[in-house]
Amino acid sequence: MTIPFLDLKKVNKQYRNELIRAITEVVDSGWYVRGDRVKTFEYEFSTYCGSTYCVGLGNGLDALSLALRAWKELGRLSDGDEVIVPSNTYIASILAITENRLVPVFVEPDISTYNICPSAIKDAITSKTKVILAVHLYGKIAPMRSIMSIADQNGLLVLEDAAQAHGAESEGKKAGAWGHAAGFSFYPGKNLGALGDGGALVTGDTELAAQVRELGNYGSEQKYFNKTKGVNSRLDEVQAAILSVKLNYLDDENRRRRVIAKEYCERISNPNIHFLPVGGLDHVYHLFVVRTAYRDQLSEFLAKNEVQTLIHYPVAPHKQIAYREFGSLHLPISELIHKEILSLPISPVMTSLEVDFVIKACNSFDPL
Numbered sequence: 001m002t003i004p005f006l007d008l009k010k011v012n013k014q015y016r017n018e019l020i021r022a023i024t025e026v027v028d029s030g031w032y033v034r035g036d037r038v039k040t041f042e043y044e045f046s047t048y049c050g051s052t053y054c055v056g057l058g059n060g061l062d063a064l065s066l067a068l069r070a071w072k073e074l075g076r077l078s079d080g081d082e083v084i085v086p087s088n089t090y091i092a093s094i095l096a097i098t099e100n101r102l103v104p105v106f107v108e109p110d111i112s113t114y115n116i117c118p119s120a121i122k123d124a125i126t127s128k129t130k131v132i133l134a135v136h137l138y139g140k141i142a143p144m145r146s147i148m149s150i151a152d153q154n155g156l157l158v159l160e161d162a163a164q165a166h167g168a169e170s171e172g173k174k175a176g177a178w179g180h181a182a183g184f185s186f187y188p189g190k191n192l193g194a195l196g197d198g199g200a201l202v203t204g205d206t207e208l209a210a211q212v213r214e215l216g217n218y219g220s221e222q223k224y225f226n227k228t229k230g231v232n233s234r235l236d237e238v239q240a241a242i243l244s245v246k247l248n249y250l251d252d253e254n255r256r257r258r259v260i261a262k263e264y265c266e267r268i269s270n271p272n273i274h275f276l277p278v279g280g281l282d283h284v285y286h287l288f289v290v291r292t293a294y295r296d297q298l299s300e301f302l303a304k305n306e307v308q309t310l311i312h313y314p315v316a317p318h319k320q321i322a323y324r325e326f327g328s329l330h331l332p333i334s335e336l337i338h339k340e341i342l343s344l345p346i347s348p349v350m351t352s353l354e355v356d357f358v359i360k361a362c363n364s365f366d367p368l
Contacts, residue, residue: 003345003354005308006189010349015245022241032237041240044247049176051202053209056235057216060163060185060199064096067159067181067201070211081130086116087334089135093161094317106318108333118146131157136165136175139286140279144178164286166192167254176202186243191286192250194239253348257285260346260355267359272367287312288346294367295340305361310343
């Protein structure tokens, strides 16, 4: 038996007939960009998240980047303003900041959650701080109640990076409905994944939604009349139709992920493998991440035992060659996490037999 990290073919096969029907309807419609399917999905997803507006975009990076750029266009941000961001996030969070000529301020995560630490946010605030970029890493909602309180006290904007947290919920409020805006990715491997690329901005801010929509359409609100120097970033009709189908099953798939995570937490007993306690609705387990001082050995052992794993992520953003200007920063918690983490297979189509196989393989690992 071979356990793939994520069997996307099997994930999408469940809905094959519905997906083909949805795609066929788009093909037969003759309308492929900025049509009714996008409008329908935008309404469905904003309603699902508990927000007012959703703007379909080309990908998750654009969702973050255009939110920040729109705030600049609206006069709420300026070049050189600081954005507080967790130091152990995926590089897209940082790219969105620097692309807009803003300054990332790296803040250490809480080792007990892997999410940004509120007390560290407070310590990082300066007169130049204008935004907190809160990342719901691996599918677990960041401590948004505390983050929003800090933001309100200091007059800061909050942008949620919810690329891994579709459907996660805390205190009755879903990811995407906490901050002033949120960016989502619909990359195929996400909990809500398209059959190609896609993203969305979710917000309750009328001006921001309109500005992002304009920016993503070449800076044009009316065809051939350009108010700003925009970009081409639009969710297309085919992907929107696919996402509308898959949104109907998101909660069920997230429940299955939680069941698998619970099995892992309760039955992986190897003292060399550490993981966070099983979460509630605030965690949708886009990834199930363990830590071990023997990361490479464990990865090689599991591979030999037909269990595929991945590392999310092997290099911290401030240690990337692309960001060599931050290479001298000393962020020990983030650096430890990136050195020791390993992601085990988890997906809604994993069978109980496959879950048992992974657990037995983990428990049989001996680094000595």
